[in-house]
Amino acid sequence: MxxxxxxxxxxxxxxxxxxxxxxxxxxxxxxxxxxxxxxxxxxxxxxxxxxxxAVSRAEFDVLCTLARSDRPLRASEVTAATMLSGASTTKNVDRLARRGLVERLPWERDGRVVLMRLTPLGVELVNREFPHFLDRERELLAGLDAGEKAQLAALLRKVSARVEPAG
Structure with a gap:
């Protein structure tokens, strides 16, 4: 070739x-x-x-991680879900908190641990931007039919299973 x-x-x-x-x-x-x-x-x-x-991709990842959770999350959980470093998670959450998009709460079981959750303003931003994010993904995959998308997802899942840490 x-x-x-x-x-x-x-x-x-x-x-x-x-x-x-x-x-x-x-x-x-x-x-x-x-x-x-x-x-x-x-x-x-x-x-x-x-x-x-006015949000970065990393900040949006933090917002989306919090949006899809059914409870407030510890920083370590956000770090694991976003694959950001701990320091990057802290910096992103600091910026989002200053903008009123995320709030920090004390954890009842351990006063040293802080939980994070979206504020109503953060929920509003995710509700507005996430559908656009999905539209962009649909555009990228528009050349594939449903069967091809399923096949590609299955193949990528196999590759991902060899890369992702167990858990």
């Missing part, structure tokens, strides 16, 4: 590596390169689209 004349960025990158390092099997780039590139490009798009709401 002539990767230079056809295909996408990943095809061209693979072809470059095949020329530069012909002894190496670079076929994994076909999948992992695309997963990484699609994720990065989709994140950039979400970041641009969220600028109007």
């Amino acid at each position: 002539d990767f230079e004349s056809a295909g996408d960025f990943v095809d061209r990158a693979r072809a470059g590596w095949e020329r530069a390092r012909p002894a190496l099997d670079v076929s994994g780039i076909e999948v992992m390169g695309r997963i990484s590139r699609i994720g990065a490009l989709a994140s950039q798009r979400v970041e641009r689209d969220l600028a109007a709401a």
Whole structure:
């Protein structure tokens, strides 16, 4: 296959590596390169689209984590769900709290632990922005029919199971 004349960025990158390092099997780039590139490009798009709401992608991830929880969460739970560092979680929650989108509550069982939950203003922002987020995802997947989406989800779930920590 002539990767230079056809295909996408990943095809061209693979072809470059095949020329530069012909002894190496670079076929994994076909999948992992695309997963990484699609994720990065989709994140950039979400970041641009969220600028109007004056929240970053990381802040939106924190808001969405709190929005889908049925109870207030500890910082460690938000960190685990968002894959942010603990320090980044703290900085994002600080900014969101200053804007009145998140509130901190003491945990009755341990006074050293702080719980977080959305304020009504935070709920309003998520209710307004999350449907747009879903619309963007639908646009990205518009070229696939329902069966292809299910197949892709199943295949990605298999890959994810090898990467995700157990639990």
